[in-house]
Amino acid sequence: MNVMTRSKATDQKADGGERSRSADVRTALLERYGGVLVLVGLILLFGILKPDAFLTYNNIVGILANSAILGILAAGLLAPLAAGVFDISIGGAMTLAIVAVTYLFQVTGGDMPVPVAILIVLLGAVALGMINAALVVRQGVDPFIATIGTGSVMVGMSQLLANGTTITDGIPKAFTDFGRAQVDKISIAVFILAGLCLFAWYILDYTPFGRNLYATGASREATRLAGIRTGRVITIAFICSALGAAIAGIVFAGRLGTGPPGIGAGFLIGAYSAAFLGSTIIRPGRFNVPGLIVALLIIGVGINGLQLVGLPFWVVETFQGAALLAAVLIARRRPAVI
16 A cells, blocks of 8 residues: 555656646747747737738838848847947947048048948947957956947047038948848848858857857856956957947948938947847847847837837837846846856
């Protein structure tokens, strides 16, 4: 009798363990792919509400084009975030890139070759990344404070170069043709974003530097004691985010065909919203490229759909801010993944 009782208890315990494991698997899958389900749900919702407007090729490629500039900015931002530092200067860096590339054309009467102007702006972005790194690594300034300061300086320099007005003179057709180029109505910015995402995915997931980035973000001191040069890791991370901001600014300026001196700051919240929301998807607790792509589509589809159903202009900032808050709240419930 005792043997039978123990046998039943053992079976019940095994069944309970099996059910617990199944529940854990379902929870893990929901955490990893819940964002994908949200995206599918948004597509179905707006497809039902506005089928003639939402589910069209032109609207879909429009969503991709509108998300691409933000995505380029956010892709560069992944590096410092993975390393555990904030870079608030990306808004100012993007603004300065927009103004600087058009200013170079203006002062040369449109004679400067487009590749040379782009190269000069990219080199300036590298310099900005190194300045940010010097303030944080060598001077010990808090990254948030340091990059707010450098970002403000970038905005001020943009105002100086533009003289407080939008630059419109001397911009060559070759530059605007580049910014407005399309393949089957898909913007060139989408292809640039795809290339950057592939590169970032490979670096973060398959190289020692990517592992060093995540290790530095998890514990900078422990990583340093393990023999990794965390200062160099953070320096490269800041350079990556500055280059992402510069590329976003160059492509945006080419699309506009002008150089407005105050537009980059408006992309800051959106980039952080996408990056943090992406860190809760696919690989929860880690800033990752697949999650970022899903997050960009959630934000892009959500904003587009809400605008199609008639919500006014303020929906963009509201939706991006809500996405950032949701991502932070979700992230607080999980331990970081190294």
